[in-house]
Amino acid sequence: MMREFLLTLLAAAAAHLVYRKLEPRRLLLHVILLLMAPLSLTPLLTPHFSSVVQAALAVWSIYLTSLVVCTVLYRLSPLHPLAKYPGPLICKVSKLWFGLVAYGGKQHIYYNELHRRYGDIVRIGPNELSFCTPDVIPSMMGAGGMPKAAFWDGQFPEQKTCRSLVGLRDPQEHARRRRIWSRGFTPEALRSYQPILDKRIGQLLDHLTARAGTTIDLAKWISWFSFDLMNDMAFGDKIELMKNEDSKGIWDLMEIAHRTALVMAHLPWLSQLAVEIPFANRNIKRFREFSRQRAMKRYKEGSASRDIFYHLIDEGGLEAARPAIEQVANDASLVIVAGSDTISPTLASLFYLIISNPVTYSRLQGEVDDRRVDINDVAALAQLPYLNAVINETMRVIPPVLSGSTRSPLIGSGGCAVGSHYIPEGTTAVVHTYTLHRDARNFSPFPESFIPERWLTADRQVALEPEVFKARGHVVHNLAAFIPFSYGPADCIGKRLAMQEMRAVACAVLRRFSLRFADGYDKATWEGDMCDHFVIKKPKLPVVLTLRQ
Numbered sequence: 001m002m003r004e005f006l007l008t009l010l011a012a013a014a015a016h017l018v019y020r021k022l023e024p025r026r027l028l029l030h031v032i033l034l035l036m037a038p039l040s041l042t043p044l045l046t047p048h049f050s051s052v053v054q055a056a057l058a059v060w061s062i063y064l065t066s067l068v069v070c071t072v073l074y075r076l077s078p079l080h081p082l083a084k085y086p087g088p089l090i091c092k093v094s095k096l097w098f099g100l101v102a103y104g105g106k107q108h109i110y111y112n113e114l115h116r117r118y119g120d121i122v123r124i125g126p127n128e129l130s131f132c133t134p135d136v137i138p139s140m141m142g143a144g145g146m147p148k149a150a151f152w153d154g155q156f157p158e159q160k161t162c163r164s165l166v167g168l169r170d171p172q173e174h175a176r177r178r179r180i181w182s183r184g185f186t187p188e189a190l191r192s193y194q195p196i197l198d199k200r201i202g203q204l205l206d207h208l209t210a211r212a213g214t215t216i217d218l219a220k221w222i223s224w225f226s227f228d229l230m231n232d233m234a235f236g237d238k239i240e241l242m243k244n245e246d247s248k249g250i251w252d253l254m255e256i257a258h259r260t261a262l263v264m265a266h267l268p269w270l271s272q273l274a275v276e277i278p279f280a281n282r283n284i285k286r287f288r289e290f291s292r293q294r295a296m297k298r299y300k301e302g303s304a305s306r307d308i309f310y311h312l313i314d315e316g317g318l319e320a321a322r323p324a325i326e327q328v329a330n331d332a333s334l335v336i337v338a339g340s341d342t343i344s345p346t347l348a349s350l351f352y353l354i355i356s357n358p359v360t361y362s363r364l365q366g367e368v369d370d371r372r373v374d375i376n377d378v379a380a381l382a383q384l385p386y387l388n389a390v391i392n393e394t395m396r397v398i399p400p401v402l403s404g405s406t407r408s409p410l411i412g413s414g415g416c417a418v419g420s421h422y423i424p425e426g427t428t429a430v431v432h433t434y435t436l437h438r439d440a441r442n443f444s445p446f447p448e449s450f451i452p453e454r455w456l457t458a459d460r461q462v463a464l465e466p467e468v469f470k471a472r473g474h475v476v477h478n479l480a481a482f483i484p485f486s487y488g489p490a491d492c493i494g495k496r497l498a499m500q501e502m503r504a505v506a507c508a509v510l511r512r513f514s515l516r517f518a519d520g521y522d523k524a525t526w527e528g529d530m531c532d533h534f535v536i537k538k539p540k541l542p543v544v545l546t547l548r549q
């Protein structure tokens, strides 16, 4: 019996090695390693049991227990390549815990607490490190740094042959595809989108005007606006969330899908299994299928104007071959998600923060009301110092992608140096944006507070907020630690479009309305009820708008 027991232990140890080295993702391999391998040992134990079933159950439980014990011991042992990094025991043992935290929507707070407790580098998973210092950003995310991590395999398990740009892990393929995308974000392309933006801003103002004097959920309206705008750019069809007040619940579907997608991203092996199971991850599948169908339609019909889709589909004929329909479908839904679910939390937070800070509000209002400023002139808005300070400060305090984007050494590279640290192959690394932005070593004084003046020149800072800024020795403003749009060759390709859009919407709304919170609104709920689902899930923002004379 002892011999058979030891043999089962050895088989489990071998399975642990296979899991560690190959990180198998296919269902068949899991079935072989977790079911067929142990069951094949059953005949050895059958003579010691009264039935084959009992022997099979015994061998299976010994095998699985040994596999779990081997895995846990290795992850906690000094042999593990990340053994020297501090972190909670539960995170070192399994990523399942982090998946659970992510499901609760508060992973950004958890990361932040871990950094406060364990320092600048924390082991947040068996093979995962979180950093919160700016010095590692260039070597991690800059040119020659690390490509995207397995996080994206978990986000897009169904995109096996053709993945959307944001999830491409092969740096060469990423660079090739990014070249196609970049044609949609040249200064000329951005200018050509202005009529689409103006039309949608006009509609937003009309809808809000019709509801002036009543309580509205401003966050919802901004979400619908940003979706309609990006939908124009990507599909050009008539979804019209503003007009229909999202009667089909498309925005909610997208938000629910994000939550599951984030959990899956933390657990790529589980994601690969879930994609095979028809009823699992239903919302993600529904949302992506909905986008795919519309992209296919648009692909067949072609473009009426030079929107983003025009460039993605290469209607200018600049590529050797027309992009595959699957590629375009995946990228088109990325336009909607990346373009709307980032802009909308930023704008909603901006309005929340200025209503909460009346002095900031009146300074911004003063700048926007200056009649010499043509709010339809994109270049002029880019020059407004206070407006830009308010937008930057909003993204500093509440970064729209709260926890940043992960990187991992190129497969086969043997690892990568990040600052003075060696990141072994198979490790995921992240710079935690929320923690970085709120660190007193990067932004002082009062790193947790919303103070747009910190983005102004030293003279203006002292003139406007002498109490805060006159002790110059305490002022820190480290731009290298400001990464709302990420960093390097895979940073946000839409950042200029985003800034153009946010400036235009903020000015248009502030010129037309004065804003106040609805009676009884508890301000603490904005950040308190906000969820990090990679992008932000916003709570309600009950606001009353009054038409200005």
Ligand code: HEM
Pocket: 165, 166, 167, 178, 334, 335, 336, 338, 339, 340, 342, 343, 346, 400, 401, 404, 405, 406, 484, 485, 486, 487, 489, 490, 491, 492, 493, 494, 495, 497, 498
């Ligand atoms: C406030 C607004 C926005 C913020 C804060 C933001 C932030 C980000 C971040 C953090 C990433 C991840 C980059 C990485 O993996 O390192 C990203 C990627 C991306 N964003 Fe944005 N984004 C915004 C608006 C937009 C807009 C308007 C578009 C237009 C469609 C857009 C399109 C993309 C695309 C396509 C990627 C993938 C880029 C790549 O992998 O090469 N984003 N964005």
